[in-house]
Amino acid sequence: MIDALYQKDVMRLAASAKGAGKLPTPTATVTVDNPLCGDRVTFDVVMDADKRIQEVAHTVKGCVLCQASASVIGAEAKGETAESLNAVRDTLRGMLKSGATAPTDGKWAALVAFAPVSGHKSRHECVLLPFEAVIQAAKKP
Amino acid sequence: MTLHRPTPSGPGPQKPLFDVAAVRAQFPILATLIHGKVPLHYLDNAATTQVPDYVLDAVRRHDATSRANVKRGVHTLAEMATDAYAAARTKMAQYLNAFDEREIIFTSGTTSAINLVANAFGATLAAGDEVIVSELEHHSNLVPWQLLKARAGIKLKAIPVTDEGRIDVAALPRLVTDRTRLIAVTHVSNVTGAITDVAAVVRAARSVGARVLLDGAQRASHGPLDVQALGVDFYAVSGHKMFGPSGVGALWGRGEILEVLPPFLGGGEMIRTVTLQESTWADVPARFEAGTPPITQAVGLGAAIDWMETIDNVAAAAHTAKLADRVLAGLRALGNRGVRVIGPANMERRVPVIAFAVDGAHPHDICQMLDSHGVALRGGHHCAQPFHERNNLAGTSRASLALYNTDADVDAFLNGLDDALSKLT
Ligand SMILES: Cc1ncc(COP(=O)(O)O)c(C=O)c1O
Numbered sequence: 001m002i003d004a005l006y007q008k009d010v011m012r013l014a015a016s017a018k019g020a021g022k023l024p025t026p027t028a029t030v031t032v033d034n035p036l037c038g039d040r041v042t043f044d045v046v047m048d049a050d051k052r053i054q055e056v057a058h059t060v061k062g063c064v065l066c067q068a069s070a071s072v073i074g075a076e077a078k079g080e081t082a083e084s085l086n087a088v089r090d091t092l093r094g095m096l097k098s099g100a101t102a103p104t105d106g107k108w109a110a111l112v113a114f115a116p117v118s119g120h121k122s123r124h125e126c127v128l129l130p131f132e133a134v135i136q137a138a139k140k141p
Numbered sequence: 142m143t144l145h146r147p148t149p150s151g152p153g154p155q156k157p158l159f160d161v162a163a164v165r166a167q168f169p170i171l172a173t174l175i176h177g178k179v180p181l182h183y184l185d186n187a188a189t190t191q192v193p194d195y196v197l198d199a200v201r202r203h204d205a206t207s208r209a210n211v212k213r214g215v216h217t218l219a220e221m222a223t224d225a226y227a228a229a230r231t232k233m234a235q236y237l238n239a240f241d242e243r244e245i246i247f248t249s250g251t252t253s254a255i256n257l258v259a260n261a262f263g264a265t266l267a268a269g270d271e272v273i274v275s276e277l278e279h280h281s282n283l284v285p286w287q288l289l290k291a292r293a294g295i296k297l298k299a300i301p302v303t304d305e306g307r308i309d310v311a312a313l314p315r316l317v318t319d320r321t322r323l324i325a326v327t328h329v330s331n332v333t334g335a336i337t338d339v340a341a342v343v344r345a346a347r348s349v350g351a352r353v354l355l356d357g358a359q360r361a362s363h364g365p366l367d368v369q370a371l372g373v374d375f376y377a378v379s380g381h382k383m384f385g386p387s388g389v390g391a392l393w394g395r396g397e398i399l400e401v402l403p404p405f406l407g408g409g410e411m412i413r414t415v416t417l418q419e420s421t422w423a424d425v426p427a428r429f430e431a432g433t434p435p436i437t438q439a440v441g442l443g444a445a446i447d448w449m450e451t452i453d454n455v456a457a458a459a460h461t462a463k464l465a466d467r468v469l470a471g472l473r474a475l476g477n478r479g480v481r482v483i484g485p486a487n488m489e490r491r492v493p494v495i496a497f498a499v500d501g502a503h504p505h506d507i508c509q510m511l512d513s514h515g516v517a518l519r520g521g522h523h524c525a526q527p528f529h530e531r532n533n534l535a536g537t538s539r540a541s542l543a544l545y546n547t548d549a550d551v552d553a554f555l556n557g558l559d560d561a562l563s564k565l566t
Binding site: 005006011036037038039040061062063064065066120123126 | 503504505506509510520521522526529535536564565
């Protein structure tokens, strides 16, 4: 139910706004929109020679869930590749779809906070949108 | 086209005095417990209104006793279905006060009604002709004209919106030119609730010989209409926003205009003769109703109109206006916590559709939290992105009332909002 959806962990993640802002010299910037609600997420990344994320920053015009998800990425995405982030997103999507609760190991464990979103299909996209943006940014040539 | 006024078709349900408890009792869904425990407070009527037993029963009765395809059969059921469909057309003609019932074209809703005009009337426009919309439009009265622009090279202009959230008709004399062929605007905004000054729109259009289309989606549930008095040329409505089924709506168009327009969709029922290479068109409205229409849904919509006629509209409007005043006052009282009404501040020339923004809180979070109080709101851009962008808003939350709402709904909304604000801001 609702109180689970907005439990402390999610509120805290959103408020922490890890990685919020802009990078001075990003190697790629990607903005994605959620046409349903008008939410907009922009990710700046600096990629290293191995196509790993060296630096990451985001600006979110969106709900608490979207902000919290972007915040997890802001905290954890360094060192990841587009492929590895894709795998994280798949696990996250699986968790949202099936309601399974413990999808991710150590580094991405914070995503468990989104498990209660599973029962609210209309909100899945809010959590996934920042992943879409950062993956697209990491893929950009 | 000979003009004959539609005649009333049999007695509808009995007309009681307006009694909100009695009205509510006719809407089974209003007894729902949300999450199995909190009473539903349905304040999303601008998106879809609920359906009374009278309509639910009519829909079931039609399919249980008279279901058949219309027009093309001589067997008994086919005749019953054809009659029921024709009766629904008559009721819609009366509700809108059309000149003639043949001016009613059943569509799947407002969107398809506007697309019909953008294609059929649109086919008569030439490159450089102008269509004027407004910044307040629902996407369904914007995108069809953008498609026409791409197809035919028309010029698309937009009437600005006042800070109060009204279509700024004062700008119209500067916008119309001798190339203006149509002004297509909303009768009532689905965001700000503002009622458009239609007389000013018609005046501006007539000054250059242009036609007027009104998007009536948000007006249709608020009592009978009079397209003759409005003086417009096209009017579009949706059944699901006027206590009827989804999947049906109507376009009214002036007979003399419809008669000379080409069809939009081709198929069965809309032709007079067909050879392999070409066809001739049926008369209106059949010309614009290709294929099997939404028969059961139209019958349900006819029943919804009968049902609305049992309501004392003046009393119902006073009832919802009083509730809306409470909503507006409650939102105003939360001004020091970042709450802002987006639209006219009082109930003058507006319907009880009330959008608001909250500094630092996203509409989806607000709506989700209100849901835990059983309150159904809508959040987002309400398919009116240009308006939200003009106001620098990612989205708004919206409470929209219907005649079955009560003080308890307003209380639940204001208490729930207070709770949401304390958690979110
Ligand atoms: C003002 C307005 N116009 C058009 C529409 C579209 O109606 P429908 O989706 O029933 O075609 C709506 C419904 O949301 C509306 O509020």
